[in-house]
Amino acid sequence: MSIDVSLLKTICDLPGAPGFEKQVRDFIVKEVAPFVDAVEVDNLGNVIAIKRGKRNPENKRVMVAAHMDEIGFIVTHIDDNGFLRFHTLGGFDPKTLTAQRVIVHGRKDLIGVMGSKPIHVMTTEERQKVAKITDYFIDLGMEKSEVEKFVRIGDPITREREFIEMGDCVNCKSIDNRVAVFILLETLRKLEDPAYDVFATFTVQEEVGLRGANVSAHFINPDFGIALDTTIAYDVPGASAHEKITELGKGTAIKIMDASTICDYRMVAFMKKTAEEKGIKWQPEILTAGGTDTAGVQRNGKQGAIAGAISIPTRHLHQVIEMAHKADIGASVDLLKALLESIDTYDWKH
Structure with missing residues (x-):
């Protein structure tokens, strides 16, 4: 699928160091309002956009987290x-x-x-x-x-690094994690039939300790959690096969674990099953160093959440410029949308 490169550029070019996410937050609040039922901003600065489910007699909640801040x-x-x-x-x-x-x-x-x-x-x-x-x-x-x-x-x-296109990729100073902000906004725009209530949460201060995710998960108390974040694509000269983590152009990544989270085996299985059924290109991800909002989403509700993550393969992560593949970004939108529309059909008891 093609992606809205202009929107992605706008999001990536905004400044938003941890604790100073206001410009990103203001843009998100304005951009997301037409696609959801309610928008809230908590005391810490997290944006919580709520889209009500269509088949939700038990009031199930799905928290989707994308952090706004950049290093x-x-x-x-x-x-x-x-x-x-x-x-x-x-x-x-x-x-x-x-x-x-x-x-x-x-x-x-x-x-x-x-x-x-x-x-x-x-x-x-x-x-x-x-x-x-x-x-x-x-x-x-x-x-x-x-x-x-x-x-x-x-x-x-x-x-100071402006967003540019390079071949099939995009390159700028803050793919981590503005690409996830873009994916969440685009999913909400396209999402017409969510099964359960979706709490789309744009979090603060992830890069300094998952602080926004911890607070927002405590407030939302989700039954299910999906984090959106970048991951390492070490598919470059000198990399051994076992070091690559992910590769650009090989699809969205389904997280199995990172340094702060072992994803729920049921969520991993649901993601894989959905990707296969929808023909969405995907690859597995195990990141042994580095944590994500997945941990905050998983642990900070009253009973914990069945949680996992969609990861976007990214080269040159946490450097001056970062690079992701347009097709992987598009596949991430497709997978998140499919998950939110079918989460009520999966057998979560096994």
């Missing part, structure tokens, strides 16, 4: 020469930051550059060391007095 930084210091020091919000591979542009979101947005010690003046020992986050500073090209007109301690920082 970013926060300003911790402005030195005497106007250079910024920062702390990470989420996990980064430091070596990918060298000479990259960022956006400091102060009183106005300012472009900065990740600076570090030039290789020309490094000692032999320094050249051999692995880069650390603390090796970097942000250069705004301004004197301190000018910087302080716009920047304060505590201002968020995001990566």
